[in-house]
Amino acid sequence: MHDAIQVVVDAAAIGCVYSLIAIGFTMMLRASDLINFAQGEMVMLGAYIGFTIATLAPLPYPAIFLLTAAALFGVGLVMDRTIVRPILKRGSPVLNLIIATVGISVALRAIAIILWGGYPLRMPNARLFGPVHVAGVTLASESLLVIFFGVATMAALQWFFQRTISGIAWRAVAMDAETARLMGVSTDRTTALTFGIASALGGAAGVLLAPLYNISVGLGGIAIKSFAASAIGGFTLGGSMLGGIALGLLETLTTRYLSSAYKDVVSYGLLIVILLLFYRAKAPAGRSAAQRATRAVGMRAGIAFAPLSRYRNILFALALGAFVAVPHLVSGTYTLRIINEALIMAIAAIGLQVIIGYTGQLSLGHAAFMAIGAYTSVLLVRVGVPWPVTVLAAVLASAALSRIVAPILRLSGHYLAIGTLALGQIVVMLLINLSWITNGAYGISNIPAPRFGGLVIDTQARYFYLLVIVFIALYIALSRLLSSRFGRALVALRENELAAVCAGVDSLGYRTKAFVIGCACAGVAGAVYGPFVSLINPDAFTLDLSISFLIMVVLGGLGSLPGAVLGAIIVTLVPEYFRALGAWRLVLYGGAIISFMVLLPGGVLDLIRLPAFAFRSWRRLVASRNASAQSAVRDRADVGS
Amino acid sequence: MELVATGIVPMLEGESNHMQSAAIVSAAVAIVLAATTTTSLGAQSVTVGVVGPLTGDFAVVGISQVNGAKLKVAQLAKTDLGVNIHLVPEDDASKCDQSVNATTKLVEQERADAILGAGNSPCALAMVPITARDEVPQFTVGIGAAITQQGSKYVFRVAPSAAVQTQALANFAVGKLHLKKIAILYTNDEYGKSAGEAMRAALKAKGLEPSVFEAWTIGDKDFSGQLSKVKSSGADALFATGSVADAALIARQARQMGLTVRLLGDTGTANDTYIKLGGSAVEGAVVAFPFDPRSNEPAVRDFVRTYQATYGRLPNSWDAEMYDAVGMIHAAVKHTGKTDGKSIRDYIASLRRSSGYRGVMGDIYFDANGDAQFALNMARIKNGQFVDIGR
Amino acid sequence: MPLLEACRLTKRFGGLVAVNEVSLEIARGEIRGLIGPNGSGKSTLINTLSGVYRSDAGSIVLSSAEISGWPAHRIASAGIARTFQEIQLFADMTVLENAIVGGHRLGRAEEKQIRARAQAALAFVGIERWQDELARNLPYGHQRLLEIARALVAEPELLLLDEPAAGLNAAETEALMELIMRIHAQTTAVLLVEHNMRLVMNVCHIIAVLDYGRKIADGSPQEIQHDPAVIEAYLGTKSVERSAGAERH
Numbered sequence A: 001m002h003d004a005i006q007v008v009v010d011a012a013a014i015g016c017v018y019s020l021i022a023i024g025f026t027m028m029l030r031a032s033d034l035i036n037f038a039q040g041e042m043v044m045l046g047a048y049i050g051f052t053i054a055t056l057a058p059l060p061y062p063a064i065f066l067l068t069a070a071a072l073f074g075v076g077l078v079m080d081r082t083i084v085r086p087i088l089k090r091g092s093p094v095l096n097l098i099i100a101t102v103g104i105s106v107a108l109r110a111i112a113i114i115l116w117g118g119y120p121l122r123m124p125n126a127r128l129f130g131p132v133h134v135a136g137v138t139l140a141s142e143s144l145l146v147i148f149f150g151v152a153t154m155a156a157l158q159w160f161f162q163r164t165i166s167g168i169a170w171r172a173v174a175m176d177a178e179t180a181r182l183m184g185v186s187t188d189r190t191t192a193l194t195f196g197i198a199s200a201l202g203g204a205a206g207v208l209l210a211p212l213y214n215i216s217v218g219l220g221g222i223a224i225k226s227f228a229a230s231a232i233g234g235f236t237l238g239g240s241m242l243g244g245i246a247l248g249l250l251e252t253l254t255t256r257y258l259s260s261a262y263k264d265v266v267s268y269g270l271l272i273v274i275l276l277l278f279y280r281a282k283a284p285a286g287r288s289a290a291q292r293a294t295r296a297v298g299m300r301a302g303i304a305f306a307p308l309s310r311y312r313n314i315l316f317a318l319a320l321g322a323f324v325a326v327p328h329l330v331s332g333t334y335t336l337r338i339i340n341e342a343l344i345m346a347i348a349a350i351g352l353q354v355i356i357g358y359t360g361q362l363s364l365g366h367a368a369f370m371a372i373g374a375y376t377s378v379l380l381v382r383v384g385v386p387w388p389v390t391v392l393a394a395v396l397a398s399a400a401l402s403r404i405v406a407p408i409l410r411l412s413g414h415y416l417a418i419g420t421l422a423l424g425q426i427v428v429m430l431l432i433n434l435s436w437i438t439n440g441a442y443g444i445s446n447i448p449a450p451r452f453g454g455l456v457i458d459t460q461a462r463y464f465y466l467l468v469i470v471f472i473a474l475y476i477a478l479s480r481l482l483s484s485r486f487g488r489a490l491v492a493l494r495e496n497e498l499a500a501v502c503a504g505v506d507s508l509g510y511r512t513k514a515f516v517i518g519c520a521c522a523g524v525a526g527a528v529y530g531p532f533v534s535l536i537n538p539d540a541f542t543l544d545l546s547i548s549f550l551i552m553v554v555l556g557g558l559g560s561l562p563g564a565v566l567g568a569i570i571v572t573l574v575p576e577y578f579r580a581l582g583a584w585r586l587v588l589y590g591g592a593i594i595s596f597m598v599l600l601p602g603g604v605l606d607l608i609r610l611p612a613f614a615f616r617s618w619r620r621l622v623a624s625r626n627a628s629a630q631s632a633v634r635d636r637a638d639v640g641s
Numbered sequence B: 001m002e003l004v005a006t007g008i009v010p011m012l013e014g015e016s017n018h019m020q021s022a023a024i025v026s027a028a029v030a031i032v033l034a035a036t037t038t039t040s041l042g043a044q045s046v047t048v049g050v051v052g053p054l055t056g057d058f059a060v061v062g063i064s065q066v067n068g069a070k071l072k073v074a075q076l077a078k079t080d081l082g083v084n085i086h087l088v089p090e091d092d093a094s095k096c097d098q099s100v101n102a103t104t105k106l107v108e109q110e111r112a113d114a115i116l117g118a119g120n121s122p123c124a125l126a127m128v129p130i131t132a133r134d135e136v137p138q139f140t141v142g143i144g145a146a147i148t149q150q151g152s153k154y155v156f157r158v159a160p161s162a163a164v165q166t167q168a169l170a171n172f173a174v175g176k177l178h179l180k181k182i183a184i185l186y187t188n189d190e191y192g193k194s195a196g197e198a199m200r201a202a203l204k205a206k207g208l209e210p211s212v213f214e215a216w217t218i219g220d221k222d223f224s225g226q227l228s229k230v231k232s233s234g235a236d237a238l239f240a241t242g243s244v245a246d247a248a249l250i251a252r253q254a255r256q257m258g259l260t261v262r263l264l265g266d267t268g269t270a271n272d273t274y275i276k277l278g279g280s281a282v283e284g285a286v287v288a289f290p291f292d293p294r295s296n297e298p299a300v301r302d303f304v305r306t307y308q309a310t311y312g313r314l315p316n317s318w319d320a321e322m323y324d325a326v327g328m329i330h331a332a333v334k335h336t337g338k339t340d341g342k343s344i345r346d347y348i349a350s351l352r353r354s355s356g357y358r359g360v361m362g363d364i365y366f367d368a369n370g371d372a373q374f375a376l377n378m379a380r381i382k383n384g385q386f387v388d389i390g391r
Numbered sequence C: 001m002p003l004l005e006a007c008r009l010t011k012r013f014g015g016l017v018a019v020n021e022v023s024l025e026i027a028r029g030e031i032r033g034l035i036g037p038n039g040s041g042k043s044t045l046i047n048t049l050s051g052v053y054r055s056d057a058g059s060i061v062l063s064s065a066e067i068s069g070w071p072a073h074r075i076a077s078a079g080i081a082r083t084f085q086e087i088q089l090f091a092d093m094t095v096l097e098n099a100i101v102g103g104h105r106l107g108r109a110e111e112k113q114i115r116a117r118a119q120a121a122l123a124f125v126g127i128e129r130w131q132d133e134l135a136r137n138l139p140y141g142h143q144r145l146l147e148i149a150r151a152l153v154a155e156p157e158l159l160l161l162d163e164p165a166a167g168l169n170a171a172e173t174e175a176l177m178e179l180i181m182r183i184h185a186q187t188t189a190v191l192l193v194e195h196n197m198r199l200v201m202n203v204c205h206i207i208a209v210l211d212y213g214r215k216i217a218d219g220s221p222q223e224i225q226h227d228p229a230v231i232e233a234y235l236g237t238k239s240v241e242r243s244a245g246a247e248r249h
């Protein structure tokens, strides 16, 4: 009985925090279709700012709470003004916005380390009252504090949404942005409000967590769970509140009554089941032509029109020549090593491009499939299987796993994102826990260099050639496939699933194939990654890596294989180049991501496309001018006659 | 002539070959900038790379690594004009591929003569083949056993390994404190697992089984599940090993649950952060104590005073270990007159118990594997202070 | 034997029975009309026939194969093509690409001729000039034609047209009427849902009338025009607003 009360109070406390963050996620999603990866950093900032306020002035906790929420409201507004609005104004795909929030997140974490140091901090005493005794149970005041403020905040929010003009207008926009705009609701104002409130909620969660836990840069990690909570709640406001509490209870109960090592496997597994039960797409979704394009300028399927196809062979020969020359041109193995790493990333990234860019399925679990490839290859090499054979096995393993989990592709949109994210987490947890085969958290070290019969790939130059061959083979295979009937069907599904399905395209079938192919590429990348680093461990394949792949795909240019390659190069090289700058490098990297997303809506490929686009519009302009000049001449002739 | 401006601040850097400068923006923390100018003609120049997590969840390790090393470099720059140590920190975000990249870069582009790192064991392990091949001595604070078991002559562990510290802790807990039922909680990462399993082995050697052996996952904040198992097992002691923040949080939550067991801590908890975060909950905890910042040794007092003046906090064992590593490198250059990696390595490998390097960690020397051999004392937290209670 | 035979089809949305035990036969090559006030379930019926929605009860037999419960792509491959009341194009693909996707069901074997076929379909509806334009840039009327062209590329046996004249002007409607006759001439059966009575009465052989999800009449244009139940449904007291709504359409 005592225990039960304690459990419920603990669960409710953490649940309230989940709920607050989850409501923020839901608001973003409803108002601008955005998964905000910076929401966790709002939590982190909330804790740090609350800490700073508390150390600077001995204010009572409620004042600290309100000040922090207000400060984060401001942060949200600034984010909206400087980053969100410019991106939305350009009508860029929403993925650009998502990636921009990744940039914000990366930069803010680094900034927090710079401002507050990496050492965990403890909130100065935030006690309003001492421990409370209920029915002989001592309840920690911190937990009760969290519940009190959490519930109060949600009540205030409820009042705001139900009773105030702004709140009602917000709900109108969330329900039907188009109609709301016609009714005179300003969408700009709504988005600003969304970012303000969602960030303030994140901050509130942070300042609530601060006395409960320690304050550290990792505090924002809680946002992943909260995102899951808002998914469980169906991405509705009320649902998110309940989803948070439910998740809190679920977690506390699993730790208590099931294995703690498998706690995350259980809760993420359950999450996937819940999503599949309640949130799979029922009918294929159509899209009216008036809807905002989800892709960027100039992104084409290359179905009836393949640019540069005439020069393709020449281009390939040139590229090949350049590749052969590279090891002779760069001095030292370091540069070559970085190029090699970029190539490995590119192999995985073109796979993800098929999944995201071509099929429009947002996968946040790509790293997991790379992990499967890496572990399969390495483990087989260990038992004496020749390396080339293990590469095939790695591909098969990744493909097989992706095929097995393919039913999650029945989830639509953001549910798929959270489903794949959960999958990635599960794989990492299994890699850690199935230590009899994976050697757990230690990872597997001393991975030998790849070997083809007598040829050992033991220098970076050799590795480079190996990677180039693998990469080019994959690239050609993929681009052939994508410019065929198959690729056309994928693009059609992405553009308008309803229309595609009614033209006879098997949606789930094609999306599954694309997913399996993409994941198989990750498997290849994994197989070449192991010997490259010489050590693999679960840490290498976390959500961070999945997000990096996502950045590569969007940053380079959504829906374009060369774009994915460019993205892989940039994402590998930029942080590497600034490595010596410590935390500042991530500020720069995050800033670079944000500016790319703001300035180049179609990814880095825009830099190549824009001149071509400008040239074409110039030609068109000249042509129309000539035409009008001629008609002017004719008009004059008419007048003259 | 070389101008070395050394800025020492809690966070670092922007560093080029000729100038190091560090500037820091800080809302609450004051900016401390100590600039010393040293000029010397014909000085020997040594480049020392640092590989560690300066970003991410484990930034505290990398920052300590750099802070400790940086302090020693700055002090040496004042006292010894003959050797010019140039420090190049590289962030690896505790990702092993990045540690390997950073190491390659340091060896090749910066021509590093020695490398400190990496902060976490798998990454340190991934670096071993490179430092062995290129004959660059590597000094790591990683506690994983495998690092020094690769047959490399170039790797030195300047910290007590998981096995060493848990053995000492188990000896003390069983022998002196007469504890019988010890519960073990560990993080599901390499650090926690190394220490947790080593502790289990150490207990087994004494014919004991841990009363609870449970993991938690990085990022977990609610340990009530694990702690209730500890409670119902009737344990008389709890060894929670992982990040210091988690260990402190576990202590707090244990006390909230009314769990009065004795807390045992690994070397990662032997620092101020543990006390700050744990508060009254960690009173009475007994921890493996490789470095005592309150020692009366003149060298330690000097180190601690300067460290506090510079960074505004007490040094932890990572700081001290890296501080000593730089000191050892310097000593090697002084003694051999050479700055190449091989000479440095040979000198350090030749240190013996009688002729150990006298640093703030004590007299340091290494066994054939490269594991530092030092006496590991225990400390008890009393009135918010560590009190050395011997072995 | 009819080409398509739907028997007692029912589709519910929660408590609302959008299609209520509707039976419908379509013969090969015939032009079938389907009319009814707004919200009477016409689009829902088309969605159910084309597999976009799964029916809750009843059967659909397409040339002796039971297709109810089949997924939409499979029904499309079996020879039922359709257009949408609210235009559904691949907005950022070219007109020709849109048409090519329409030929997907032909399979890999036909891949070589698919471009030519698509161009032929565009020419058939009269928008071949626009083939390289992005679909989103087409004028509205042409977008409707493109939908029809896309549906025709794969030479379906049955074409479901959901309000193809909505939003068209008189001249365009006239052209559409002529187009439907030409489709009919190719022996493709058509199910035409329309509010434009002139169009329906002129081209359809038999017309079914839905009201509140139920089929209330089925017969030749003349029969329908004089059916009291139909008049009641369209003009009756209870549905004044609804027919006003219909006018607005």
Ligand SMILES: Nc1ncnc2c1ncn2[C@@H]1O[C@H](COP(=O)(O)OP(=O)(O)OP(=O)(O)O)[C@@H](O)[C@H]1O
Pocket (backbone or CB within 6 Å): C013, C016, C018, C036, C037, C038, C039, C040, C041, C042, C043, C044, C045, C085
């Ligand atoms: N997806 C859906 N979910 C819930 N109700 C629906 C859905 N689709 C249609 N309905 C409802 O089913 C009924 C029939 O709608 P349907 O669109 O089939 O009518 P309709 O005859 O095509 O009307 P219109 O002439 O306006 O196109 C309506 O009451 C409508 O609101």
Ligand SMILES: [Mg+2]
Pocket (backbone or CB within 6 Å): C042, C043, C044, C085
């Ligand atoms: Mg309709």
